[in-house]
Amino acid sequence: MAAYNNKSMEAEDLPKKRKHESSHWWEDDLEDKSTIKWNSLEHHGVMFPPLYQPHGMPILYNGEHVSLTPEQEEVATMWASVVGTEWETKEIFRKNFEKNWLRVLGENHTIKSLDGCDFKGIQAHIEAQRELRKARPTEEKKAEREIKQKIDEEMGYAIVDNVREKISNIIVEPPGLFRGRGQHPKAGYLKARLSPEDITINVGKGNKVPICPLPGHAWKNVTHNSTVTWLAFYKDPELTFSNVKYVYLSASSKFKGLNDKLKYEKARRLKEYIEGIRENYHGKIRSENALDRQLGSALYLIDKLALRVGNEKSEDEADTVGCCSLRVEHIKLEEDYHITLDFLGKDSMRYFNTVQIIPEVYENLKGFISGKDKENELFDLITTTSLNEYLKSFMEGLSAKVFRTYNASICLQQQLAKFNELDQTVEEKVKFYTDANREVAILCNHQKSTPKNFDAQMEKLQDKLKEKLDIIVMLEDHIKFLKNGKNPVKTDKKLPTNEESARKALARAKTTVKNMEIRLKMKDDNKTVALGTSKINYMDPRITVAWCKKEEVPIERIFPKTLRAKFIWAMYAEPSWQF
DNA sequence: TGATCTACTTAGCATAAGGTCC
DNA sequence: GGACCTTATGCTAAGTAGATCA
Known part of the structure; x- marks a missing residue:
């Protein structure tokens, strides 16, 4: 019945290093509401983005060359990288950047406004660097990847109560321009370069304090707060309006997984109360x-x-x-x-x-x-x-947000329950699931902007489809010829010489066409709907796992690797599981 | 009682990685 | 093996909600 068994899922999905160490926390009693989140916590702290390497490209102001200090050049380079994007012409972003830019240039500087500045030299440099990077030899790319992996292996994990857990973000945010969404009044402000003096580290009392990676510097503070799950936090020293940024464990960790499971259990609990609540608020109305x-x-x-x-x-x-x-x-x-x-x-x-x-x-x-x-x-x-x-x-x-989780999960379950047709291909089943997912995404108003080149991509797919449809017509004619000895089809394509292989080729072509049509329709339907958000945050993953087992859909078709790791606790749901 | 702070979840987009086709 | 396209992941902004403060 099940398309995959629990044992094989587990072996496949557990990160290598956790294999011996991780407990099946989801099998424990989840109702432990103690405020103590851990007993021991050890990690390597955070890393800092590389220091700025000046390139020496000048900018023009009212047509004249202006040389910049490395600090000024770094800010100019930040702006050069948004030239040509929508940010460049966004009024607030421009205005705020100009204010910050003039501050960095200092009083009595030649440059008096952003309008007169020409960053083409830096832009060309950025572009050249990008091309150079793209053209790196395969060997170099491989070596770079290996170094990255090695660093990640060393730095990217914490030991929490003797279990090795992945950390989500070990490098602090690099300096740059604040990209506040919509009409954010502070968009375009300069985000500062952070130093260890901005970072507070959280480790277990008896555990080793991470070594500060920058010589001559020290962490702002080291705390031993076992009532929280963050490993470090910082706040941009310049951006007074900005939020505190935390360093947490990754989505596949016990901390996150446990909270996630509790969130869905809470939403399930609402099921028992919903009727009474609705009755009550209708009374209030x-x-x-x-x-x-x-x-x-x-x-x-x-x-x-x-x-x-x-x-x-x-x-x-x-x-x-x-x-x-x-x-x-x-x-x-x-x-x-x-x-x-x-x-x-x-x-x-x-x-x-x-x-x-x-x-x-x-x-x-x-x-x-x-x-x-x-x-x-x-x-x-x-x-x-x-x-x-x-x-x-x-x-x-x-609380109010539980209603979103509850309604999203109920919606998915109801949509999936409509599945009753037999003999569907996996492709069709995936489309069915995606359609259900889309219902939820629309309910939650999860949108995305239309991908670049969307129309061109659609056109290309349609051309390919048409080509295949032509082949089908050709094969059908060809089969008639083979059967009746009528005129052969004139084509430069190689056609099967006997009826049986021709029929097989026709069947294959028909399947391909069917799959292409499904994919084309899905692409168009999901043009502006973001399906991922509800999958990651709102729909109880056990609904999906149960449905996949029941309808024999490989879970990999629905949950990519990271989601399977995030939802490892949900992989054990039986085919009959109900939200 | 309202404002602010804290800790966490939820969100879309950019880009890296991976896959496919020629 | 390179161009192109798709998918997965990383990044970081922007919410929620409870706690604490004035």
């Missing part, structure tokens, strides 16, 4: 109390449309919203109890959806809008905290 009506209506939208909760944001961030921070300008009441939501959500991705809602919520929304200006909050009486508090009254640990 009809309440006399305005605050209750807002609470009920907001939760209705979160549940129905899988919206994010929408925390407050600071002035220093892009103006994006979620459910609780929706403003009057983001919603339009349409005919027949339809509403149109149009707003920028996380990552400034547009949420644009017209949907029919229940009359009670429609009337409520009408009431919330009435008398307000367009920039006023739609749900002005509630906060994300009060909404989450309301949710906690039903179930311990319940």
Whole structure:
């Protein structure tokens, strides 16, 4: 029945070095809620990107050569690398960069504005370097890869309670330009070069403190905090608005895997409460109390449309919203109890959806809008905290984001349950899964920009398909000839000389065409939908594993290597497993 | 009670790696 | 073995949510 067995999956997926060391943590009791995350923690700290190597290429200002100090040149090179991209013409990015650039140049510098600067010399240098890199001999590439692997082998692992675990990011972020998304007010600011003095290291009390890799420097701080899972953290000393950056173990580690499993278990627990919760918030929707009506209506939208909760944001961030921070300008009441939501959500991705809602919520929304200006909050009486508090009254640990996990997983399971046709090829089954995955991605509004050359690629595939279809017609004619001794098909292609091989060739061609058509359709359907996000974060992997076992689809067709490692705990799900 | 801090998850894009075709 | 295309991975920004502070 199962397309693969648990034993072989395990051997294949466990990172080599963990084979003897890792415990099957997922078989243990997960309900250990102790705040102590580990007893011993040892690692090699973080690495720093290589120092800047000056290239000496000058820039022009109003047509005149200007030589730069290495520090100035480094910043100029950062800008040269965005010339020609969308960043170059983005107003905020340009303005902020100019401010930072003039600061680096210092007072009384010849250069007074970004507009007069010509970076073509540096651009040409970058391009030449790129070409040179591309043209490296195979040997050199191989040697480089081996060095990288060796460093990774030495530095890229931590020992947590005697288990060797992969670290996700051991090199701290290099200096560069802050690429804030959407209309981020600080996009274009200079990210500083970090030094050990910016880094706080977390290791076990009795464990070795990592050696600082830069001579003459020292870590900012060394702590022994076993209530957290981070190995190090830092904050850009220049970018006051930037977040703290943490160094964590990789997705395949126990820390991450355990949390992931608990997340899905929590979402499964919601199943038992969902009916009561829905009943309750429908009651609130009809309440006399305005605050209750807002609470009920907001939760209705979160549940129905899988919206994010929408925390407050600071002035220093892009103006994006979620459910609780929706403003009057983001919603339009349409005919027949339809509403149109149009707003920028996380990552400034547009949420644009017209949907029919229940009359009670429609009337409520009408009431919330009435008398307000367009920039006023739609749900002005509630906060994300009060909404989450309301949710906690039903179930311990319940918060708004659990609804997204729950609804995504339920959606996948329901879609996959529709699979009932026999004798489908693996290709068709994969397409079926992808279609189910797409339903979830659309629900969660996971988008991606259309890949470059998309149209050209589609055209190419269509040409290939047409070519194959022509071959099918030709083979069919050829088979008739072989059968009846009529005129042979005129072609420069080699055709089989007997009927049996011709029939086989025809069958092969038909399969190829079928697969090509499937791939073409999938490519087009998924043009602007990001399928990965829901696969990685929202859909309980056990639903996928169970379905793959049941329908005999190799798991590698759905989960690539890294996902199989991340979801190792889910690989044991039986074909009959239900979310 | 609201603001801020902390720790973690979720997100899309760029690019490296890998595969395919000629 | 190189060009081209696809897929996987790395990078880092941007969320959520609980804790702590003023």
